[in-house]
Amino acid sequence: MLNEQVRQKLIAIAGAEGFKDDPQSLVTHSYDGTPMLQSLPDGVIYPADTAQVSAIMKVLSEHRVPLISRGSGTNLCGGTVPVQGGVVMVMHRMNRILEVDLENLTAVVQPGLNTKQFITHVESLGLFYPPDPSSMSISTLGGNIAECSGGLRGLKYGTTKDYVIGLEAVLPSGEIIRTGGKLMKDVAGYDLTKLLVGSEGTLAVITEATLKLIPPPKAKKTMLAMYKDLYGAARTVSKIIENRIIPATLEFLDNPTIRVVDDFAKLGLPLDMEAILLIEQDGDPATVERDIAMIENICRSENADRIAVAADEEEALKLLTARRSAFTALARLRPTTILEDATVPRSKIADMVMEINRIAKKHDVTICTFGHAGDGNLHPTATTDARDPEEVHRVEAAFEEIFEAAIRLGGTITGEHGVGLVKAPFLEWKVGAAGIEVMKGIKQAFDPFNLLNPGKVFAKESRKRVVIDRG
Amino acid sequence: MLNEQVRQKLIAIAGAEGFKDDPQSLVTHSYDGTPMLQSLPDGVIYPADTAQVSAIMKVLSEHRVPLISRGSGTNLCGGTVPVQGGVVMVMHRMNRILEVDLENLTAVVQPGLNTKQFITHVESLGLFYPPDPSSMSISTLGGNIAECSGGLRGLKYGTTKDYVIGLEAVLPSGEIIRTGGKLMKDVAGYDLTKLLVGSEGTLAVITEATLKLIPPPKAKKTMLAMYKDLYGAARTVSKIIENRIIPATLEFLDNPTIRVVDDFAKLGLPLDMEAILLIEQDGDPATVERDIAMIENICRSENADRIAVAADEEEALKLLTARRSAFTALARLRPTTILEDATVPRSKIADMVMEINRIAKKHDVTICTFGHAGDGNLHPTATTDARDPEEVHRVEAAFEEIFEAAIRLGGTITGEHGVGLVKAPFLEWKVGAAGIEVMKGIKQAFDPFNLLNPGKVFAKESRKRVVIDRG
Incomplete structure (x- = not known):
């Protein structure tokens, strides 16, 4: 009290x-x-x-x-x-768009502004703010900045970090700092802007942000490719990139997710597929047509069983539904849904999915996997029941091994959700003891009395590395 | 000793x-x-x-x-x-390309690797590493990372920071840390990668870098637009961006620079022009044609006196020479050349050039201005003589006012060159006393005994703000 x-x-x-x-x-x-x-x-x-x-x-x-x-x-x-x-x-009272500068293609916003509302406003001015976390109808820009949110367009357009070019923030002392500005380049001292993005509210309270806007793409095309072979889908991802095509969206659903989504959204998806890729390209109309044609060829050469290219906006929305409804569909299954975001180099997607399946089986838990295949950012999602401590314990053990596997494959424990409380015990696996010490030093420099969001990012005790049963 | x-x-x-x-x-x-x-x-x-x-x-x-x-x-x-x-x-012995990963579009390099050599190698593999500092024939990637180098392609493609996704670095204690990885997304703890980029060798010694590569553009077109009215050129810059075109290059030369460059390179440039814009667009051939046509129209509507669009690669190189030779041409004039990089929001380019001219006149010094108009990053360059302390003092006084003017226009004291020794006294103008304190805290966290590149970034005494004579 x-x-x-x-x-x-x-x-x-x-x-x-x-x-x-x-x-x-x-x-x-x-x-x-x-x-x-x-x-x-x-x-x-x-x-x-x-x-x-x-x-x-x-x-x-x-x-x-x-x-x-x-x-x-x-x-x-x-x-x-x-x-x-x-x-x-x-921060909900501080929810205004303070300025959209059409000459400099920047916007100045308050942190409590709703993400979707901002995106819609910017689009009405003929501009584009790409970061589109799945929670954007509800989330705020301040929250997106604190967590460095990603989204479906991250592969081509990057994440929140790539669009924050200036901040106003209040330090634990109450002092106000301003970083960056309406500047595409600024190397005056350490980059506090990028440091504060993704710092999860542990260093300063963000009170204003200057965001970079870009011209919107002129056209967009959406397609689905379905595979009976998981590795065919994974090779498609790699081959698209190897062919020097960076799609706007390159998403993945595994078989358990396909089943759940189809049951929920009645999309008539083929339930015998091991993987579905949702692919979107945007840009100039001719470029989009050429890229989608090339991608179709790649999908075929990797034995995609079915390919559906949306003829119009309405069909595109239907195809997108498969991916956009994944979390909602999964959340219906059982009382508790735990969505994680282990991330690997994109060439390791198939290996990671196989690892997730192996680990889920080992611990006798249900894990469906979907996510941003193009940037290796998977969302293995466990459906469980918080009232069953024994099962929850098995789920936690499985996720521990999943993080371990991600690290082993050259990946990380979180691609876009943040460390917070849940992944604090695993941070050392990714950044090492020396990395943790440096980060704690940074925390100390900003917040000597540990008042801002205490108990987050840094765990009291880091988990020992588990020994993976490779059998 | x-x-x-x-x-x-x-x-x-x-x-x-x-x-x-x-x-x-x-x-x-x-x-x-x-x-x-x-x-x-x-x-x-x-x-x-x-x-x-x-x-x-x-x-x-x-x-x-x-x-x-x-x-x-x-x-x-x-x-x-x-x-x-x-x-x-x-770092010259540590100069190897350790890997180019064609599946993940990443490269792993040692810090002593020559920038140009790396760019050439990557291009031979059909890939693209955009950061192209003017010094790239001589500079190393480690130096580029330490300074967060920019270049002529920064407007569209960003700077070094946007391409460094992982680092290995040695802390002052001798401990080795690894940050990021072959990952397009990683939010595991504070972003040490982006913090180390541009930290000017004051936090850690960078020993390895993982760089992001992108598909190269398929076509490129180069043009010059020449203006008798400085504001016409500046309005052209703003209008191009307002028309949702982001050119690959959008460079500016003022009249004194034009004269010097023409005398040096014998390009037959019209000497009565107040400004020349060098503009390049790249991308798909149709897009490039359309953008260049639109840019030509904008230049005409802003009363460009002459417009030259290169018909082929050879002509393009000739047009590029005007900009690429600016520093060399200026360096011939007098024994000492001091090149600065005050940066403003791009909408303030004309105001900043006018301020520079006014300040140069006031202090009776010669300052030629050229630079990256598209991202507001100007290079006011004084030609002087180090053996004349009185003149050098006037040059320094002029630059002090130029930094002050840049800040007043919403800009910064350095866009791509770094703070180092030269701009340390002015850093507080940009980041404030509280910002300096936070940065010093970060320095302390990494380097408690102040052993790495001491005496840089932070000045013993910050300069008092000068009072600008607005007459």
């Missing part, structure tokens, strides 16, 4: 309507998009502007109270669960 | 041929591409591999001897001048 003095100071800053600590508000902000994690905060605050964020931070800093800044809490790594209590700062 | 014990330890690691401290070697490594800066190191060492770098670092760390890692020393910010003595580590 907050002491009354702190409480009164916070109310004085944010107003009575801007601070809440009734039980319902506390419970509502005790969890995020991640299953099976919950911890009550001591208060919830809704700042109206940067000055308020700074003033709040000064009070909390003085009294050594933790602060967890968040948007819509759609993250899947427990990134915004207030595990050490403190004040949850919800 | 190094004590004999350290000397012997270093020789034991790198071999007698790998360590030098004869006067000639010390003098040769006492300066870099920056005029008027020189300071003798105590030794020069040439490691053969990462293990040697680590062993050397451990010795130097134990004895608290500074280390300055460098490639070819082409930087223009005094970044590799050993101002506090110590050992200069030249």
Whole structure:
């Protein structure tokens, strides 16, 4: 519980309507998009502007109270669960588009702005903001920046990091820093902009962002390719890239996912396929036609069993549904859905899927895999039941081995979801003990009293590497 | 001077041929591409591999001897001048391409590899590495990474930072860290990869880099547009971008530069023009034709006096010469050439050029301006004489005002050259006192004894903001 003095100071800053600590508000902000994690905060605050964020931070800093800044809490790594209590700062009142600069192709936004709303606005001006996390209808840009969100267009267009060129942020001391600007190039000192993107709210509270916009593609074409052989699908992915084609989207669904999706969305997908690739290319019309024709040829040469190219926008949307509904369809199956994002070099996609299947079988758990094949970012998703501790334990053991396998294949424990609480014990596997020490030093430089989102990214104890049974 | 014990330890690691401290070697490594800066190191060492770098670092760390890692020393910010003595580590023996992975479109290189040689090799494999700093015939990839080098293709393709996806680096303790990998996405902890790019050798010694490659464009077209009105040229830059065209290259030369270049290269350029734009577009042939046609129209609507579109590769090279020879031509004029890189939002290009001209006149110095108009990165270049302290003082005063003007226009003190020694006093103008403190904290986290490239980035004293005479 907050002491009354702190409480009164916070109310004085944010107003009575801007601070809440009734039980319902506390419970509502005790969890995020991640299953099976919950911890009550001591208060919830809704700042109206940067000055308020700074003033709040000064009070909390003085009294050594933790602060967890968040948007819509759609993250899947427990990134915004207030595990050490403190004040949850919800950025929803700071949700304005401050500027779209058509001369410089930049936008300045507040962190609480909804991602989809921003994308729609930008598109109405004939511009393009590519990062499109699956949660974009609900998520905020501030949350996307904190987690460095990816999405379906990441292969060709990169992730959130590639579009953030300037930030305003409040340090734990309450001081306000500004990094970058409307500048395509800036090497004045260390790159704090890119450091803050993906720092999961542990270094500073982001209060404003300058984003880079690009011209939109003039045309787009969507296709599905279906395979009875997993390796045929994987070789298709590699061959497309080897042929110097970078599609806008290159997504993968495995057989268990296909079955679930078809049952949910009634798309008439062939249930005997081991893999489906969803492929989109965009750009100039002639380029798109040529690339899609080349991709079709590659799919055929790798023995795709069926290929469907969308004739129009409506058909394209139907094909996209197969991929877009994967998470929703899986979430219906059982009470608890755990979606992970182990990532490997794209040439290792098939090996990774085989490893996931082997590990799932070993631990007798159900794991469906889909994801961004083009950038090696897979989402192995376990359907389980949080009320069955024994099964959950097996799921956790399986994911531990999946992370281990990803690292062994030259990959990483998270491609776009973040470390948060869930993957903190595994971070050392990827970055090593020396890497952890350097990162802790950076944390210390920003946040000497460990007030910002404490308990995240760095685990109390790192997991020992498991010994993989290669049998 | 190094004590004999350290000397012997270093020789034991790198071999007698790998360590030098004869006067000639010390003098040769006492300066870099920056005029008027020189300071003798105590030794020069040439490691053969990462293990040697680590062993050397451990010795130097134990004895608290500074280390300055460098490639070819082409930087223009005094970044590799050993101002506090110590050992200069030249990476030229570590100059191999370790791998080009055609499936993942990545390359793994050592830091001492020549940039041009790498680009040529990659192109021979039908791939493309866009960063093309003007110094690329001499520079190394390690140097490019340390400085986050840009180049003529930065507008469309970004800078070195956008292509470095993994690093191996040796910390001041001698420990080896690995960041990122052959991964298009990795959010496992803070982004040390992007933090090390552009950190100017102050945080770690880079010993290996994983670089992203992309498919090359299929066609390219080059043109010049010449203007009697500076604002016409500037409006052309803005209008091209506003029309959703991102050219591969969009370079600018002002009238003084045009005169010097023409005198040097005998190109028959019209000497009464206030500005020349060099524009290149690449991509699919049809797209290139369409974009160049649209750009021609824009140039005409902004009253370009002459437009020359290259009919073939040979003509294109001739047009490129105007821009590529700017620095060489200017360097002939007088004994000392000081090339800066103040950067502004691209919509402010004309205002910035006008400011530069006003400031040059005020201080009675010659400043020619050329640079990357498309990303607002200008290179105001003073021709002067280091032997005339009074004139040099006026040049320095002028540059101080130029940096001030860039900041005032929403820009930065350096777009691609780095802070180094030369711009350290001005860094606070861009990032603020709180920004400096955070950066110093990061430095402290990596390098607690301040052994890596000491005296750079952070100045003993920041310059007070000058009061600009707006008359």
